[in-house]
Amino acid sequence: MRELLPVLLDRLTAGPVALARVVATSGPAPRQLGAAMAVTAAGEVIGSLSAGCVDSAIVHAATDVLDTGCAVGERFGPADLDDIAIGLTCGGEIEIFVERIGPERVADLADLRASVGIGRPVALATTLTTRPLWRLDHPGATGSWRGLDKDIADLRDAGRCGIVGVDDTEAPRVCAADRPRTFVHTFAPPRRLIAVGANEFVRALCTVAKNVGYHVTVVDPRPVFTTPARFPDADEVVVAWPGRYLEDEMDSGRTDSATAVCVMTHDAKVDVPTLVSALASDRVGIIGALGSRATHDDRIARLTVAGVPRDRIDDRLRSPLGLDLGGHTPAEVAISIVAQLISERNGGTGQPLRDVEGPIHRRVPGS
Template sequence: MREVIEELLETWSTGQDTALATVVSTYRSAPRQPGAVMLVHRDGSVLGSLSGGCVESDVYELGRDVLAGSGAVLRSYGVSDDDALAVGLTCGGEITVFIDRIGRDTFPHLDEVATSVRQHRPVAVATVVTGPRPVRGQRVLVWSNAVSGTTGSAIWDQQIADDARACLVAGRARLVTYDASECDRPGQMQVFIDALIPPPRLLVLGATDFATALTRLGAAAGYQVTVCDARAIFTTPQRFPDAHEVVVDWPHRYLADEASAGRIDGRTAVCVLTHDPKFDVPVLSVALHLSSVGYVGVMGSRRTHSDRIRRLREAGTSNSELERMSSPLGLDIGAATPAETAISILADVIASASRRSGRPLRDGVGPIHNRPSDIPRGFFAQSSTQCSHSVSTDRLENANHAPHQ
């Protein structure tokens, strides 16, 4: 929901309705992960994507039906259905999509969600997608220290709050099944918990031409990008229009201050692009001492790397800390230009965060996508894998989650 929250709020604020389609579960090689969304407006316009093109046409029509008053829909798509020529996923995966009408009456606290997203305050949106009719479509918002909304059951609300906070810590969405008999109601209830956490940070230290390219690419990939350099003449918003923040300061001092403020974590990537020992060594001495940082990389030749290692050892950096440094920076793809180098660097950041090898997919075996349970907190990038049409059904059998214990 994070990716469409501002447009959704704009429509909501005017009192208009929008159909929100959300991927709530996936199985096998699904092109996008749970939490991927698509909006269908009353004027027929669309924002977002669910499958890279496989099921959007069918979801669009369902969204139009929902806006016309048909009620919320839960629809599964996959290759296991009978009609292989119908809409679906021939890439081998299966996804389940929940399509609901969003308006002031169905989502009265949407503005609270939008405010939290703007303030980079983690919030989970828990939506009842199946269950007793009175609670279907109900939403509970959960923060680390607060809850808003209710299912009408204190027992369910507490269970949802506990699971939602676990999702916020893990940084991933989840479909959870609850036993309705715990509340003296028949059957089960399924709740999709969407963890809206701040985007991962990319700290680009050194205001170079390579930094300009990396900033543009990092922002496009969804990172919160900061550029920092002590040279004010080079470190300007005009040179880095894609950066979310441009800071004139010594990189080592900026990084130490960010760490002291608690703004450096396992989803933070630090890329040092200065090529200058008087910048590199101090900031790397700080970065490599931070156990919380997710990735530390530094640009330079192998000769520069050897000299840098010597200087860092003299500055007191241990061998175990030095092993955390990715240098020379980037994957070996033959990059030459700043743009190609930026691709090489960001690919290394993503591979490191998702714990993948970075080798060509043709040389590997097994699934090409991480399962949701395999994705570490640092993983951010979304797949753009394309699929052809296949099938659609109304079942939820692929969401294999045990009842809440």
């Protein structure tokens, strides 16, 4: 839904919009929790909720919601080829909540967009009721809300989306008005990718990584090459010695186990100090270095001379970086690198799907 926020704020200037979000899934599902689609009164559809199998039904539901103002929940299960009913061909189940939003939501959406923009953890709690209530929950928020404050904060702090509370059909002895069934839509700060080097491979990596949600920093000590104009898709372009920069970032707490460091300069006086710093710390996650087999062998030898234990190198360093896709151009290399980042983050194998058993859509660890 991050990408929909500026669009929603823009379309709300013309009138109410129907917002549909995935609030629950079971089994293999085409989209993750929080995936969103908006439908305007003029019939414009922005975003999607599936591979197309349920979107048309949601557009019809959204039209009704715009007319009545009453929110609805829609559930879809596995598709039956002998049944005319709409279903999911992937075999999973999905619950979608559709509500009408108008000018009364502009302030909350603007606040949400601002929080996402500065990387502040925030959760949007929405009661799954006919007339939904909203609450934006930031770290340090005060005041009680529907008896769900701790539940919302726990999901927000874990960076997870989910449903909290109860409804009358599931827990008839608990008053749903006190703890209504509520979707907690969490917007965690984007994962960081620190790309070392100011070259065309890093430029391509910025574009691909940005498109899958990374906050990308380019760092290189050469000011003539390290400029925002050369890296328009980077969030930050820093002129500094990468090893020192990385140590400062780690010491200040601006990196964590979700941070990826990709060293792509092919210059030992830059590569080696950066990798020594990264490998010595647990405050970064994936550590990779681009290069040929010969470059890799030379790099390992230099790291060993610098005092990095060989088992630490073998356990932590992805070198040569990237999956074996057979590509050569900067864009192809960037895709192979980001594919490896995605695979390792989600516990994937990197193999062709036809050669892998089990569900295609795995649950992300911690979700």
